[in-house]
Amino acid sequence: MNCIVCVASVPDTASVIKLKADGTGIDESGIKWIVSPYDEYALEAALQLTEAKGGEVTVVTYGPAGAEPALRDCLARGAHKAVHVLGGEKTLGDSFTIARVLAAAIKGRAHDLVLCGVKGVGTDCSQVGQMLAELLGLPHVAIVTALEVGEGSLAATREVEGGKEKVECPLPALLTCQKGLNEPRYAALKGIMAAKKKPVDKLEVSSLGIQEGADLFYAVARFELPPAKSAGTIIQGENDPAGAAAQLVKLLREEAKAI
Amino acid sequence: MAGILVFVEQRDGEIRKASLQAVSEAKRHGGAGGEVTAVLVGAGIGAAAAGLGAWGAARVFVADNPALGLYSAEGYTEAVAAAAAKAQPSAIFVAGTAMGRDLAPRVAARLGVGAIADVVKLALDGDAFTARRPIYSGKAFAEATTAGKRPQVISLRPNVFAAEESGGSAAVESLDGLGLAIRAVVKELVKAAGGELDVAEADIIVSGGRGIKGPENFALIKSLADALGGAVGASRAVVDAGWIAHSHQVGQTGKVVSPSLYVACGISGAIQHLAGMSSSKIIVAINKDPDAPIFKIADYGIVGDLFEVIPPMVAAIKAL
Numbered sequence: 001m002n003c004i005v006c007v008a009s010v011p012d013t014a015s016v017i018k019l020k021a022d023g024t025g026i027d028e029s030g031i032k033w034i035v036s037p038y039d040e041y042a043l044e045a046a047l048q049l050t051e052a053k054g055g056e057v058t059v060v061t062y063g064p065a066g067a068e069p070a071l072r073d074c075l076a077r078g079a080h081k082a083v084h085v086l087g088g089e090k091t092l093g094d095s096f097t098i099a100r101v102l103a104a105a106i107k108g109r110a111h112d113l114v115l116c117g118v119k120g121v122g123t124d125c126s127q128v129g130q131m132l133a134e135l136l137g138l139p140h141v142a143i144v145t146a147l148e149v150g151e152g153s154l155a156a157t158r159e160v161e162g163g164k165e166k167v168e169c170p171l172p173a174l175l176t177c178q179k180g181l182n183e184p185r186y187a188a189l190k191g192i193m194a195a196k197k198k199p200v201d202k203l204e205v206s207s208l209g210i211q212e213g214a215d216l217f218y219a220v221a222r223f224e225l226p227p228a229k230s231a232g233t234i235i236q237g238e239n240d241p242a243g244a245a246a247q248l249v250k251l252l253r254e255e256a257k258a259i
Numbered sequence: 260m261a262g263i264l265v266f267v268e269q270r271d272g273e274i275r276k277a278s279l280q281a282v283s284e285a286k287r288h289g290g291a292g293g294e295v296t297a298v299l300v301g302a303g304i305g306a307a308a309a310g311l312g313a314w315g316a317a318r319v320f321v322a323d324n325p326a327l328g329l330y331s332a333e334g335y336t337e338a339v340a341a342a343a344a345k346a347q348p349s350a351i352f353v354a355g356t357a358m359g360r361d362l363a364p365r366v367a368a369r370l371g372v373g374a375i376a377d378v379v380k381l382a383l384d385g386d387a388f389t390a391r392r393p394i395y396s397g398k399a400f401a402e403a404t405t406a407g408k409r410p411q412v413i414s415l416r417p418n419v420f421a422a423e424e425s426g427g428s429a430a431v432e433s434l435d436g437l438g439l440a441i442r443a444v445v446k447e448l449v450k451a452a453g454g455e456l457d458v459a460e461a462d463i464i465v466s467g468g469r470g471i472k473g474p475e476n477f478a479l480i481k482s483l484a485d486a487l488g489g490a491v492g493a494s495r496a497v498v499d500a501g502w503i504a505h506s507h508q509v510g511q512t513g514k515v516v517s518p519s520l521y522v523a524c525g526i527s528g529a530i531q532h533l534a535g536m537s538s539s540k541i542i543v544a545i546n547k548d549p550d551a552p553i554f555k556i557a558d559y560g561i562v563g564d565l566f567e568v569i570p571p572m573v574a575a576i577k578a579l
């Protein structure tokens with residue numbers, strides 16, 4: 001059972017987002033980089049599968065040199081190998097270009113299962129996995145919260161509005177992993193030491209036949225911060241909760257017209 | 260290439276509200292200088308097709324096939340790609356439901372183009388859209404384009420665009436001869452107990468956080484949600500504590516919602532929670548701490564004990 005896990009290195013979700021003065025992008029100073037939280041579920045699923053069935057976990061990222069700590073983190077948790085496609089500065093949120101790069105990097109490497117997160121937090125597109133599946137000619141199951149892998153096939157549960165879909169699918173396949181699938185492990189000291197010796201295959205995008213920035217599929221004309229909100233109507237309700245409740249319901253009805 | 264093709268989602272033959280919103284938005288933009296065409300996919304669903312005319316579709320392709328009864332990314336991609344080959348649209352709209360968010364990127368990759376996800380505003384310049392989408396879970400917005408590529412595949416966040424009838428009728432054509440090769444097969448759709456309304460679809464959401472003290476008190480949250488006809492949401496703290504299922508979680512690592520009314524009860528308003536609900540139209544906070552960050556983005560709020568505030572609120576709503 002060989003698994004390939006796609007991990008994005010993203011700004012810590014607690015980061016305060018500031019814009020560059022000219023609005024052309026996000027001010028990255030002071031941002032801490034982490035493995036995108038959903039990709040941790042993908043990695044954990046792959047580790048559990050290979051522990052049970054043998055085979056290797058290869059983590060792949062497409063990102064600048066600064067993405068290497070994320071890869072090392074995955075190796076420290078138990079991934080066997082890593083592939084680092086260097087670049088990505090011009091393709092932030094360009095899901096299709098990212099998928100093309102990942103597809104080129106993955107083709108030719110043995111995979112029974114390709115695992116992604118449901119979304120890269122930050123750019124929040126939730127697209128790369130499905131696009132990658134199409135480009136690799138694989139079936140996919142997205143938003144997976146439960147998984148059983150058998151001989152040559154898998155059964156997965158995916159989250160949809162108001163319920164769950166039970167899906168069966170032959171291998172090889174691609175999954176996008178959601179919270180609930182498992183409890184990701186942390187790296188232990190021993191793993192961190194071992195990770196230093198594990199191989200990271202570094203590739204230039206151009207070696208995959210893709211000219212970064214030459215053929216974009218997504219471009220941001222402008223970034224903006226949300227408009228500042230004016231102060232709301234706050235009712236002091238400690239002494240007369242029932243009165244406050246009645247006043248709130250009246251405001252929601254008559255002023256906000258929300259109920 | 261001209262016009263807008265809209266993928267229309269149905270469940271049990273009933274068209275989803277979010278899809279009517281997408282058809283209406285396509286119509287409001289005059290079909291980007293062409294026709295608004297819809298594509299409806301499923302099994303035994305033909306009867307719903309003609310009605311789409313009233314919402315602005317001039318033409319409806321129907322892919323009615325027993326193999327398409329339950330959603331399949333591969334099967335539905337085939338159907339939408341076939342409709343796109345016929346309609347040659349300059350844009351493809353998809354409602355950003357769980358199904359739409361799954362389908363749109365696969366369709367885009369099939370057509371060899373990119374896609375713009377989770378759009379909250381569209382501006383038409385000539386026949387090309389610039390799409391506003393929240394990033395960093397709403398901490399910022401990007402005005403995005405497809406860098407000149409066509410068709411522009413765009414998923415629209417549900418409940419943001421209005422559904423409006425424009426009157427009119429649609430020509431219905433069946434989409435036959437699809438080369439269906441479905442590998443990932445949905446065997447079963449398990450509906451949540453009691454037909455519970457999902458936060459992602461709800462127009463009103465009442466959420467509970469750690470301030471509700473224990474799982475049993477979700478009954479209180481539910482009583483307010485029921486009085487308002489809304490769904491029950493939750494903060495991550497209470498999901499992690501096992502008080503309620505993750506499908507209720509609102510926030511950066513839960514669902515991103517934009518209902519017309521969001522009521523946060525006993526939720527402090529951590530940045531990751533705000534990320535999931537700050538685009539709600541009206542935000543109400545009930546919290547006993549006057550300095551709780553949730554009050555900074557609340558349109559209305561009560562500083563007080565939720566156990567004392569919610570019961571009279573329910574009574575007042577019922578008395579309306």
Ligand SMILES: Cc1cc2nc3c(=O)[nH]c(=O)nc-3n(C[C@@H](O)[C@H](O)[C@H](O)COP(=O)(O)OP(=O)(O)OC[C@H]3O[C@@H](n4cnc5c(N)ncnc54)[C@H](O)[C@@H]3O)c2cc1C
Binds near residue numbers: 008062093121126
């Ligand atoms: C300066 C800089 C800032 C960045 N900031 C962000 C950020 O805020 N958020 C973010 O997600 N990424 C960030 N990245 C990495 C960026 O290239 C992402 O890959 C891209 O923004 C994710 O796009 P998306 O939203 O379409 O991914 P999604 O479609 O949401 O991603 C879904 C899944 O696809 C896989 N995936 C996505 N991108 C990659 C990748 N580059 N390598 C391997 N697997 C991937 C992951 O499994 C992910 O869970 C940054 C990169 C740079 C150079």
Ligand SMILES: Cc1cc2nc3c(=O)[nH]c(=O)nc-3n(C[C@H](O)[C@H](O)[C@H](O)COP(=O)(O)OP(=O)(O)OC[C@H]3O[C@@H](n4cnc5c(N)ncnc54)[C@H](O)[C@@H]3O)c2cc1C
Binds near residue numbers: 493512528
């Ligand atoms: C990577 C990451 C992702 C995250 N994603 C999410 C996410 O998706 N969604 C999310 O919600 N969080 C998320 N979090 C967690 C987030 O940071 C907060 O910890 C969480 O939102 C806190 O939940 P809470 O407001 O219910 O609890 P608390 O912060 O403990 O707040 C409880 C509130 O209840 C009030 N209260 C107490 N008693 C009463 C009473 N009797 N009446 C009225 N008010 C009362 C208190 O004043 C307080 O404000 C994430 C964190 C990380 C690190």
